[in-house]
Structure formats: C-alpha cells, structure tokens
Amino acid sequence: MTDEVVRALLQRFYALQGERVEAYRLLEEGHRAYLSSAPRYDFPRYRQLVHELTLAFSGISREVLQLQGQLRDQHGRPELAQHLARLQEREQEKLQLTAQLQLARQRVQDEPGVDAHQQEVRELKHKLIKTIEAISEILQDLKYDSEEAE
Numbered sequence: 319m320t321d322e323v324v325r326a327l328l329q330r331f332y333a334l335q336g337e338r339v340e341a342y343r344l345l346e347e348g349h350r351a352y353l354s355s356a357p358r359y360d361f362p363r364y365r366q367l368v369h370e371l372t373l374a375f376s377g378i379s380r381e382v383l384q385l386q387g388q389l390r391d392q393h394g395r396p397e398l399a400q401h402l403a404r405l406q407e408r409e410q411e412k413l414q415l416t417a418q419l420q421l422a423r424q425r426v427q428d429e430p431g432v433d434a435h436q437q438e439v440r441e442l443k444h445k446l447i448k449t450i451e452a453i454s455e456i457l458q459d460l461k462y463d464s465e466e467a468e
Contacts, residue, residue, distance in 0.1 A: 341371050387399070412449045412453065
C-alpha cells in the first residue's frame, strides 16, 4: 500500500514539474511579446501575466512542499523528500535567474551597443544553464532512488 501511495505522490510531483515547464514557456513567450511591443512597452499586460504565473509557481511550490512532507513524515522516504527539497531550492534559483535575464534582455534592447548589458545576458544565460543542469541531475537522482525502492 505504501509503495502505491509513494508512487502516486511521485506521479503528482512529475505532473507539477510539467506545470512548471509550461509556466516557464508562457513566461518566456510573454516576455518576447513584451519586448516586441517596444518602444511603448505593454507593461500592464506583461504585469498581469507575471502576476498569474507567480500565483501558479507559488501553488506548485506549496504542493511540492506538501508532497515532500508526506514522503518524509508519513511514508518513511526521507531520501526522496530530500531530493524534492534540493529541487525546490534550484527551482527558486531558476526563477530568480529567469527574472534577472528578462530584465537584462530589456536593457540590451533599450540600450543597444552597451557591452556590459550583453555580457550580463551571457553570464545569466550561463548561470541559468548550470541551474537547469542541476535540476536535471536531481530529477535523475530522484528517479533512480524511487525505482531502487520498488
């Protein structure tokens, strides 16, 4: 019974990760549309999108934290809960980097030819790639540890 419940909790977690991926896609798409509205940026529309996606990210995080607690406290799977905790940290980092990158991209667009802005975009992209790689590694560890127990 516990294995089935753990499996169901992990399936829900993977569904939530899918929702996160979709939210990031919408955020990126919305930011591209926002930048294309220059020089008279359509900030109200973009602000509404960011607000809606912030609520979505917050809800996803809250639910992942609940899953983490259930795995640790009710189902005796602290190693799986620890993977979720590490993943939450990296997802927070990814969201912060994504926001910083979007601001940097706008600076590049608003002030073309400023090398410092272009360098900032390159550095943030690199950090974002490293964070995404770390998320992928955590997901692999989670998959391995959850299959090992079956």
